[in-house]
Amino acid sequence: MKEIKIKRWKLAQKQEGEFWNSLSFEEIERGFELVEKKYKNIFNDISIRFKPKKIIDVGAGPIPLSTIFSGDVERYAIDPLLSYYENINPNIKEKVNYVKGLIEKTPYQNEFFDCCVFRNVLDHVLSPQRSLEEVHRILKKDGIVILGINIFPPITRMFKKIFEFFSLPGREELHPHFFSERDLCKIMHSLNFEVVERYEFSEPYIKDLKNKIAKFFWTVISFFDNLFGSKNEEYEIIFVCKKI
Ligand SMILES: C[S@@+](CC[C@H](N)C(=O)[O-])C[C@H]1O[C@@H](n2cnc3c(N)ncnc32)[C@H](O)[C@@H]1O
DSSP: OOOOOHHHHHHHHHHHHHHHHTSOHHHHHHHHHHHHHHHHHHHHHHHHHHOOOEEEEETOOSSOGGGGOOSSOEEEEEOTTHHHHHHHOTTTTSSSEEEOOBTTBOSOOTTOEEEEEEESOTTTSSOHHHHHHHHHHHEEEEEEEEEEEEEOOHHHHHHHHHHHHTTOTTSOTTOOOOOOHHHHHHHHHHTTEEEEEEEEEEOOOGGGOOOHHHHHHHHHHHHHHHHTTSOSSOEEEEEEEEEO
16 A cells, blocks of 8 residues: 655645535534444444443544543544644544644554544545554554445546546545555454454445536446446445454
8 A cells, every 4th residue: 555645645635624614513513423323333332342441533533433432431533634623623622632643653652542443534644554553553452443434346446546646637636545445454464453343334426426527427437337246336334453
């Protein structure tokens, strides 16, 4: 998994900041409620099985997902856009020890956390490999990572990678990286994480595209994905992984 150039990452981050700034706090809360619905049972299950006490939310955004964990837990978060998020959500640090920074190099000591929430972030970072190595370093043995990420079917993914490689108009400005489930399993295993659970949620995106040409183009590509036996649209997978 390749590290991207800092210039490319900064461009994605600029667009990420603009995206969140374009929404009202009520819209962000409504979006959060939808994500919460997906993750609530998963977090409940993790609370019962693994009883995490110190949780880090990586790339936590304006409302950290780790706030769903209830009870006697210490919540931490790290995100380079914290200054933006403090303007959007002035109570952001109320329940969470939130710092500005990158997951590739965090200020925490080895084995400080027993759980890491890593949702919708791996395809945004500078270096997926270094990010996951750092997560491994700061997690205790038997610590849990909840890795949520959107996956495109193979032909769509190949085209998205080509658009990214040649910086073609219509590329995914916010997402410099694209993964298959196989890529993710491979890297998690190579870093000594065991995948203990897998969940999947459909995340269709083509219907929301505003540009008619883009909509037509990705509909045709997704038709071929479907024809060759893959899903025809994007989906979110959540891997619950244990550090072994
Ligand atoms: C799509 S948002 C996801 C926010 C939240 N996790 C969620 O699921 O709604 C991606 C987040 O990753 C953050 N991010 C990008 N690069 C990062 C890095 N190297 N280290 C930590 N966070 C990063 C961005 O600033 C942004 O807040």
